Amino acid sequence: MVDLKRQYLKIKDEVDQAIQTVIDTTAFINGPQVKQFANALETYLQVKHVIPCANGTDALQIAMMALGLKPGDEVITPSFTYIATVEVVGLLGLKPVFCEVDPKTFTMDPASLEAMITPQTKAIVPVHLYGQAANMDAIMAIAKKHQLFVIEDNAQGIGGYYTGQDGIRRANGTIGDIGSTSFFPSKNLGCYGDGGALYTNDDALAEKIRMVANHGQRQKYVHEMVGCNSRLDTMQAAILLVKLKHLDTYCAARRAVAHFYNQVFSDHPNIEIPYEASNAYHVYHQYTVKLNGVNRDQVKKKLEEKGIPSMIYYPIPAHRQKMFEAFDMGNLEMKNTDELTAQVISLPIHTEMQEDELNYIAENFLSIVNELAVQKTEAALNV
Numbered sequence: 001m002v003d004l005k006r007q008y009l010k011i012k013d014e015v016d017q018a019i020q021t022v023i024d025t026t027a028f029i030n031g032p033q034v035k036q037f038a039n040a041l042e043t044y045l046q047v048k049h050v051i052p053c054a055n056g057t058d059a060l061q062i063a064m065m066a067l068g069l070k071p072g073d074e075v076i077t078p079s080f081t082y083i084a085t086v087e088v089v090g091l092l093g094l095k096p097v098f099c100e101v102d103p104k105t106f107t108m109d110p111a112s113l114e115a116m117i118t119p120q121t122k123a124i125v126p127v128h129l130y131g132q133a134a135n136m137d138a139i140m141a142i143a144k145k146h147q148l149f150v151i152e153d154n155a156q157g158i159g160g161y162y163t164g165q166d167g168i169r170r171a172n173g174t175i176g177d178i179g180s181t182s183f184f185p186s187k188n189l190g191c192y193g194d195g196g197a198l199y200t201n202d203d204a205l206a207e208k209i210r211m212v213a214n215h216g217q218r219q220k221y222v223h224e225m226v227g228c229n230s231r232l233d234t235m236q237a238a239i240l241l242v243k244l245k246h247l248d249t250y251c252a253a254r255r256a257v258a259h260f261y262n263q264v265f266s267d268h269p270n271i272e273i274p275y276e277a278s279n280a281y282h283v284y285h286q287y288t289v290k291l292n293g294v295n296r297d298q299v300k301k302k303l304e305e306k307g308i309p310s311m312i313y314y315p316i317p318a319h320r321q322k323m324f325e326a327f328d329m330g331n332l333e334m335k336n337t338d339e340l341t342a343q344v345i346s347l348p349i350h351t352e353m354q355e356d357e358l359n360y361i362a363e364n365f366l367s368i369v370n371e372l373a374v375q376k377t378e379a380a381l382n383v
């Protein structure tokens with residue numbers, strides 16, 4: 001699905017030197033590169049504060065703790081997401097509430113979101129799924145109307161941006177109260193291990209976030225609240241400092257791959273190509289299509305036979321996961337979400353794909369879908 005080796009080889013000298021510097025100075029924890037990277041990312045995102053942490057899941061947890069959410073408070077997220085978005089809601093004793101996604105963008109559906117709001121609702125977590133910003137204008141308007149916090153789960157959308165109705169272009173994750181991201185190796189800005197960060201334009205919130213991520217202390221050995229220990233390793237920060245300079249190129253490379261696939265698959269009766277909202281710069285963390293009229297799992301199996309990896313992001317909606325069985329949400333009606341979990345498939349996409357690979361994947365995918373569609377039509381005609 002990704003080729004991190006090829007990407008590394010292109011920046012090997014710079015990365016190797018950055019790692020060596022950290023080792024030579026033995027500043028493994030909170031070395032100067034951590035602050036340097038946070039500052040560089042602030043400039044890149046044009047946000048006031050970037051607070052690095054250990055991973056994207058921690059970032060979400062820290063965000064909810066810094067906002068002072070209390071057990072029983074309701075947090076609304078899309079059910080169609082990576083489990084980390086909602087797992088932390090459960091971990092903190094908050095109540096997960098799920099809303100539908102838009103059938104075109106696969107991101108949070110504002111109408112469904114508003115329908116789920118109760119007096120207990122405290123926060124909303126839109127997810128910039130696959131690298132495309134959710135409908136932030138509508139979501140922010142709803143948040144303002146009901147006085148709710150907005151945490152943007154930007155683990156998949158770093159490098160992307162969104163142009164609001166006010167005409168201002170903002171980086172994904174810098175629109176709500178807090179943005180969270182992940183530097184997991186395969187993410188658009190990935191390090192060589194685990195890493196994450198939070199962003200905010202709010203000074204007081206930034207201070208709270210720093211405190212939560214550092215054992216609830218502002219001053220060493222003075223613990224004002226229960227926090228956690230969540231840091232970005234200096235080594236990872238040093239690598240990220242090198243890679244951040246290439247992020248725009250990486251995003252452009254991903255978009256080129258997506259647009260190549262789009263052009264091959266467009267107008268196909270069984271393949272719904274990704275929809276790009278005109279005001280969102282989609283950075284294609286995943287290239288995901290929706291299949292109609294063919295069995296998705298058979299397509300996946302036949303791709304495998306051709307040596308082509310594919311993935312299902314995500315096969316089970318969050319509200320039907322056993323971890324939330326206590327909330328008894330298994331019977332919720334979620335038509336769009338259910339359809340997507342049964343019909344989406346993601347093809348390989350990364351920054352170093354070569355033309356022959358793209359052709360091989362696209363041609364085989366097309367012929368497999370065609371073959372299965374014909375079989376299905378023939379079977380139907382025989383009945």
Ligand SMILES: *Cc1c(COP(=O)(O)O)cnc(C)c1O
Pocket residue numbers: 055056057058081082084085127153155156181182183184194195196
């Ligand atoms: C990857 C991811 C996370 C979690 O990030 P980790 O660094 O793996 O903890 C959270 N939300 C979404 C949508 C993700 O894709």
